[in-house]
Amino acid sequence: MLITAxxxxxxxxxxxxxxxxLGFHVTYVVSSTVNFSQGSAMMLGAVLGYTFGVRLQWPxxxxxxxxxxxxxxxxxxxxxxxxxxxxxxxxxxxxxATVAGGIVLENATLFTFGKEPRSFPxxxxxxxxxxxxxxxxxxxxxxxxxxxxxxxxxxxxxxRTRIGKALLAVVQNPDAARLMGIDVRLAxxxxxxxxxxxxxxxxxxxxxxxxxxxxxxxxxxxxAFAVAILGGLTSAWGVMLAGLAYGxxxxxxxxxxxxxxxxxxxxxxxxxxxxxxxxxxxxxAAVNKV
Amino acid sequence: xxxxxASMSSFLRERATLRRxxxxxxxxxxxxxxxxxxxxIKLGLVAAMSGQSAKSGEAIVRGLSLAIxxxxxxxxxxxxxxxxxxxxxxxxxxxxxxxxRELVQREKVAAxxxxxxxxxxxxxVPFANQAKVPFMGVWAAGTPITRNGAPxxxxxxxxxxxxxxxxxxxxxxxxKYGAKKPGMMLINNPWGESNEKGLKAALGAKTLPFxxxxxxxxxxxxxxxxxxxxxxxxxxxxxxxxxVAPSAQVVKSLDRMGWNVPIVSHWGPSGxxxxxxxxxxxxxxxxxxxxxFSGNAGPxxxxxxxxxxxxxxxxxxxxxxxxxxxxxxxxxxxxLTAMAIALAGSTEGPKVREGFYAIDKYQGLIKxxxxxxxxxxxxxxxxxxxIFTYFKGEEILPLxx
Numbered sequence: 193m194l195i196t197a198x199x200x201x202x203x204x205x206x207x208x209x210x211x212x213x214l215g216f217h218v219t220y221v222v223s224s225t226v227n228f229s230q231g232s233a234m235m236l237g238a239v240l241g242y243t244f245g246v247r248l249q250w251p252x253x254x255x256x257x258x259x260x261x262x263x264x265x266x267x268x269x270x271x272x273x274x275x276x277x278x279x280x281x282x283x284x285x286x287x288x289a290t291v292a293g294g295i296v297l298e299n300a301t302l303f304t305f306g307k308e309p310r311s312f313p314x315x316x317x318x319x320x321x322x323x324x325x326x327x328x329x330x331x332x333x334x335x336x337x338x339x340x341x342x343x344x345x346x347x348x349x350x351x352r353t354r355i356g357k358a359l360l361a362v363v364q365n366p367d368a369a370r371l372m373g374i375d376v377r378l379a380x381x382x383x384x385x386x387x388x389x390x391x392x393x394x395x396x397x398x399x400x401x402x403x404x405x406x407x408x409x410x411x412x413x414x415x416a417f418a419v420a421i422l423g424g425l426t427s428a429w430g431v432m433l434a435g436l437a438y439g440x441x442x443x444x445x446x447x448x449x450x451x452x453x454x455x456x457x458x459x460x461x462x463x464x465x466x467x468x469x470x471x472x473x474x475x476x477a478a479v480n481k482v
Numbered sequence: 483x484x485x486x487x488a489s490m491s492s493f494l495r496e497r498a499t500l501r502r503x504x505x506x507x508x509x510x511x512x513x514x515x516x517x518x519x520x521x522x523i524k525l526g527l528v529a530a531m532s533g534q535s536a537k538s539g540e541a542i543v544r545g546l547s548l549a550i551x552x553x554x555x556x557x558x559x560x561x562x563x564x565x566x567x568x569x570x571x572x573x574x575x576x577x578x579x580x581x582x583r584e585l586v587q588r589e590k591v592a593a594x595x596x597x598x599x600x601x602x603x604x605x606x607v608p609f610a611n612q613a614k615v616p617f618m619g620v621w622a623a624g625t626p627i628t629r630n631g632a633p634x635x636x637x638x639x640x641x642x643x644x645x646x647x648x649x650x651x652x653x654x655x656x657x658k659y660g661a662k663k664p665g666m667m668l669i670n671n672p673w674g675e676s677n678e679k680g681l682k683a684a685l686g687a688k689t690l691p692f693x694x695x696x697x698x699x700x701x702x703x704x705x706x707x708x709x710x711x712x713x714x715x716x717x718x719x720x721x722x723x724x725x726v727a728p729s730a731q732v733v734k735s736l737d738r739m740g741w742n743v744p745i746v747s748h749w750g751p752s753g754x755x756x757x758x759x760x761x762x763x764x765x766x767x768x769x770x771x772x773x774x775f776s777g778n779a780g781p782x783x784x785x786x787x788x789x790x791x792x793x794x795x796x797x798x799x800x801x802x803x804x805x806x807x808x809x810x811x812x813x814x815x816x817x818l819t820a821m822a823i824a825l826a827g828s829t830e831g832p833k834v835r836e837g838f839y840a841i842d843k844y845q846g847l848i849k850x851x852x853x854x855x856x857x858x859x860x861x862x863x864x865x866x867x868x869i870f871t872y873f874k875g876e877e878i879l880p881l882x883x
Contacts, residue, residue: 194710198706198710200706201706204704302533309534309754309755311755311761326706327738327740328738398703401734403731443704446707446711450696451697451707451708
């Protein structure tokens with residue numbers, strides 16, 4: 193009973209971390225930069241989905257589509273304004289700029305969306321179903337499937353298609369890629385749009401289990417980055433599996449040791465794992481070919 | 483060359499003297515400042531005006547403003563009108579202290595009020611005692627806020643006190659549900675800690691064992707693992723201490739587990755849209771309040787509700803004055819503070835503090851206060867003033883026990 197409940201909770205939470213962490217992976221493999229406002233992009237997806245679908249009563253598929261498109265636009269804006277000006281000059285300023293961008297978005301949301309957490313109803317999170325003696329909402333089973341599905345698609349696109357190969361070429365040698373006719377700027381911008389759309393999907397999936405408010409993404413963003421590093425930023429599979437592992441460690445620590453120890457145990461495991469395998473569980477060491 | 487150096491050094495010395503003079507003059511001006519007569523008496527509020535608990539801040543502002551209107555309509559305090567200065571603490575202790583400092587040092591408030599969050603109030607307490615400016619709690623229930631051990635205590639409260647609430651929660655769980663082995667589900671912050679101590683003490687006094695103590699975070703989505711531990715340990719009644727959004731997460735997790743355990747809660751759920759967030763199981767949570775307009779036959783309740791509706795046209799039904807505790811505590815606290823300032827005959831902190839002790843009787847909204855404050859007791863409300871309530875839709879209704 194305890195173990196089944198912990199496993200279901202762990203897989204549900206873990207796949208949410210994994211989904212957001214995939215966004216870190218996408219931009220990293222194309223541009224060696226990451227968007228630290230991923231948590232805010234997740235919040236944006238949920239807030240826009242709520243605004244269109246619940247407050248304005250649009251049909252849900254339309255609301256979701258519109259929310260994700262705007263998340264993509266947010267990603268493009270982050271890349272154009274908060275990453276490109278720094279990265280092109282070889283500065284690491286994008287680290288702070290993307291953190292700041294996330295804070296600006298959260299506060300803008302506070303003013304426009306409102307101060308109170310709101311509930312995002314979904315028919316997938318109404319009646320719990322019985323899974324090996326423990327209760328779970330159907331949505332908790334959909335999230336891991338969605339996460340794994342997206343990881344598979346990302347892996348196939350990056351490694352089996354011409355577009356994917358072009359994207360990967362960008363990070364290996366931007367100048368050579370440009371000479372080969374690859375639009376480097378477009379490739380990087382596209383990777384940012386994909387990353388924020390992934391965060392938006394995570395936000396929309398999590399919202400019915402949680403509540404929609406401007407700070408909902410903060411903690412997720414931090415944990416997702418820990419997961420991305422743990423998995424090794426270069427592997428979509430690795431990131432998703434690390435997410436699941438992290439969620440399971442959290443849930444098991446809570447179930448067997450008590451909630452006071454959850455964060456201590458989970459982050460200690462991350463540190464130990466990285467000490468043993470500095471490139472993450474599934475990552476490859478960066479090789480600079482001169 | 484030497485003479486030039488000498489003249490330069492003397493010039494520098496003069497400048498240093500000059501600077502010292504300017505600093506002294508400024509310091510003197512600062513000392514004189516508060517003694518100068520102000521046209522209005524300023525009173526401050528540091529509360530959550532944004533974030534998850536924003537609705538609590540709005541309720542406090544309404545209660546304080548209504549009382550100020552009444553006092554000003556009768557000519558204020560010795561001809562001086564009262565003015566409320568509001569600062570947002572965003573439920574953040576550091577921001578709360580900065581706001582308190584600003585209210586005392588720049589706005590020169592005669593006294594100031596606190597908000598919903600115990601961690602914020604706990605951070606402000608040492609500053610209030612040091613600055614010798616009365617700090618009146620109208621919501622946060624942490625026991626050490628008023629019982630802070632300072633030799634000169636400037637912190638007063640018209641609200642629940644965790645230690646007394648915890649006694650009431652245990653009594654209710656035993657009387658209503660025949661609790662034999664309750665479990666605790668507490669938010670992981672100083673408020674949860676304050677209640678862990680209080681609940682353990684209250685259970686100890688009744689020699690009742692407890693099944694376990696579990697903590698959870700404000701942004702936890704899934705607390706099934708914690709609840710499963712409590713269930714396996716044989717919990718028959720669940721004590722819940724958390725603000726509105728995390729309380730809702732506990733109710734949702736219970737639903738998912740299919741565990742139908744009685745929930746006896748501190749007043750966290752009253753701080754926002756609990757019914758919307760917790761869903762169909764919201765009415766199962768029985769929580770403590772100091773006041774409810776619904777089913778209230780008190781002489782002042784109808785009059786105050788009518789005045790609220792007149793001042794705030796957006797209030798149409800009883801569902802729009804949730805949480806009523808914030809309004810009621812703040813309303814009574816403002817009247818008591820005004821009485822203390824009037825009795826003190828001054829806005830100086832130490833005199834206002836004596837003024838609080840001098841208050842004799844006040845017929846308030848929550849009850850008729852009779853010598854509400856003494857040097858040994860800075861809490862105006864007692865365990866007899868608590869009621870148990872539940873959410874029916876958007877409205878908080880009293881439970882008849």
